[in-house]
Amino acid sequence: MFCYQCEETARGTGCTVKGVCGKEAATAGLMDVLIYLCKGISERNSAAAAQGKANKAVGSFIAEALFATLTNTNFDDARLRSLIAEAAALRDALPSAGPNEPDACTWKPAGDAAIAAKAGHIAKDAANNDDVHSLRALLIFGLKGVAAYYHHAQVLGYSDPRIEDFMQKGLAATLHDKSGGDLTALVLECGGIGVATLALLDTANTKTYCNPEITSVKTSVGKRPGILITGHDLKDLEQLLEQSKDSGVDIYTHGEMLPANAYPALKKYAHLYGNYGSSWWHQKEEFEAFNGPVLVTTNCIVPPKDSYKDRVYTTGPVGYPGVKHISAGKDGKKDFSAVIAHAKKRQPPQDLQAPGRELITGCAHHAVLALAGTVVEAVKKGDIKRFVVMAGCDGRQAERAYYTEFARALPKNTIILTAGCAKYRYNGLDLGTIGGIPRVIDAGQCNDCYSLVVVALALAKAFGVGINELPISYNIAWYEQKAVLVLLALLQLGVKDITLGPKLPAFVSPGVLNVLVENFGIKKNSTVEADLARMVPA
Numbered sequence: 001m002f003c004y005q006c007e008e009t010a011r012g013t014g015c016t017v018k019g020v021c022g023k024e025a026a027t028a029g030l031m032d033v034l035i036y037l038c039k040g041i042s043e044r045n046s047a048a049a050a051q052g053k054a055n056k057a058v059g060s061f062i063a064e065a066l067f068a069t070l071t072n073t074n075f076d077d078a079r080l081r082s083l084i085a086e087a088a089a090l091r092d093a094l095p096s097a098g099p100n101e102p103d104a105c106t107w108k109p110a111g112d113a114a115i116a117a118k119a120g121h122i123a124k125d126a127a128n129n130d131d132v133h134s135l136r137a138l139l140i141f142g143l144k145g146v147a148a149y150y151h152h153a154q155v156l157g158y159s160d161p162r163i164e165d166f167m168q169k170g171l172a173a174t175l176h177d178k179s180g181g182d183l184t185a186l187v188l189e190c191g192g193i194g195v196a197t198l199a200l201l202d203t204a205n206t207k208t209y210c211n212p213e214i215t216s217v218k219t220s221v222g223k224r225p226g227i228l229i230t231g232h233d234l235k236d237l238e239q240l241l242e243q244s245k246d247s248g249v250d251i252y253t254h255g256e257m258l259p260a261n262a263y264p265a266l267k268k269y270a271h272l273y274g275n276y277g278s279s280w281w282h283q284k285e286e287f288e289a290f291n292g293p294v295l296v297t298t299n300c301i302v303p304p305k306d307s308y309k310d311r312v313y314t315t316g317p318v319g320y321p322g323v324k325h326i327s328a329g330k331d332g333k334k335d336f337s338a339v340i341a342h343a344k345k346r347q348p349p350q351d352l353q354a355p356g357r358e359l360i361t362g363c364a365h366h367a368v369l370a371l372a373g374t375v376v377e378a379v380k381k382g383d384i385k386r387f388v389v390m391a392g393c394d395g396r397q398a399e400r401a402y403y404t405e406f407a408r409a410l411p412k413n414t415i416i417l418t419a420g421c422a423k424y425r426y427n428g429l430d431l432g433t434i435g436g437i438p439r440v441i442d443a444g445q446c447n448d449c450y451s452l453v454v455v456a457l458a459l460a461k462a463f464g465v466g467i468n469e470l471p472i473s474y475n476i477a478w479y480e481q482k483a484v485l486v487l488l489a490l491l492q493l494g495v496k497d498i499t500l501g502p503k504l505p506a507f508v509s510p511g512v513l514n515v516l517v518e519n520f521g522i523k524k525n526s527t528v529e530a531d532l533a534r535m536v537p538a
Helices: 025-050 058-068 077-092 112-126 131-155 161-173 180-209 234-244 255-262 280-290 337-344 365-369 372-381 398-409 421-425 446-463 481-492 510-520 528-535
Strands: 215-217 226-230 250-254 272-275 294-296 312-315 324-326 359-361 386-389 414-418 440-442 472-477 498-501
Touching: 025 058, 025 077, 025 112, 025 161, 058 077, 058 131, 058 161, 112 131, 131 161, 131 180, 131 481, 131 510, 161 180, 180 234, 180 446, 180 481, 215 255, 226 234, 226 255, 226 280, 226 337, 234 250, 234 255, 234 337, 250 255, 255 272, 255 359, 255 446, 324 337, 359 440, 365 372, 365 446, 372 446, 386 446, 398 421, 398 472, 398 528, 414 446, 446 481, 472 481, 472 528, 481 498
Parallel strands: 226 250, 226 294, 250 272, 294 312, 312 324, 386 414, 386 472, 414 440, 472 498
Antiparallel strands: 215 359
């Protein structure tokens, strides 16, 4: 295997024996082969589209397949093999793209030996770190982010053929000898498609569940049995809430599901009790202490301990061998009765904090722009001197304490704009408010980074300046491929001087890094003191 798609990758170069995430080499190989087949599908379907003969089902399948290969999503070899078989059948039903088709269009996954051999070849090729391979990897990982966000929107009934077409265009392009310039253009185009995808998802979420409201969320526990739901899928939470409303069971959010407490259509359920625990990497301790069943709806699942594995249920793109999976019916509905019945037999959750501190969320663009006049006036008066975007992912390395200390050290006239699970590094700090405005403005999930863009553009319009002339600095924490896409989206919007950490991506070659530094001012974080002096000038 060779995998370097996440920030934790072994030795900062690539996992070659087993993924730091817990992914086995054979599983990594199945994922590589699935992506390879998706490239072949894309090549053929793009050619068919030019003749008006495209298979419209391809876009949805590719989104599902790429999402399954995202870090900490699907560890289940059986389900990956099923996706490989489906991919081959879908590809082979398409007309040939021409007499000189790439191997990805014709190779047959005829048994485990053939799949393993192809996986080995793909891994060997991926280990090359020249600029072209680096740009291909950057494009593919950006496409994985597109696929994940697009999948979330599709679940709620929203789609966009332009997004589906670009996913296929990008995948097919990696099969050809494109120049560095051509690939760079595709990477930046991927950022633009990322903006469109995040906007579509924002529409899907707000049209379905109404605009989030600034909400204070409990982190203490109740006396009734509970179900813990983690991941990002709001429709799964809605169905679980509806099915469990008269069961005597409370529902708790975890990780990236925290912002769900701010949506009016979800917070109306009285048994949506609050949030339990923090970011994804604390699962082993927090799932253990919760006592009740845990429903994992999307990334990020950590290989569960045997002591609570029987209480874990997966759904959607998530999979883990030996864990019960709940699939949707043809109508899109899911039956969570087994999870609810399981919860009734369990003890209430153990309290993790005493006393539990409430967390503020729901500061998405609609809520924040309602306060725009107050915010603009506070800036003009000097009460707010700077905004710092600290969005992105959390991770388990000790060096990520940097983000806690950075937030703690920010001057009291500074506002943090955040989205994603990186906020768990500082949203429990008592940073106070500025004129009633929370100093940590939590727009929501990583899916909600679009809100930060809307707020920044609105501020730029209010002050009559460009986005890079605002008193805003960017100190982004990344971990996986959704964060890669968010970075590309910011670059496409013209945002410069982004600080990225805690490590720079291993898949970015020295040559590509040089381009990012020279053209966009991307730099790695350093020390709290040095970065404060640079990002928050006196």
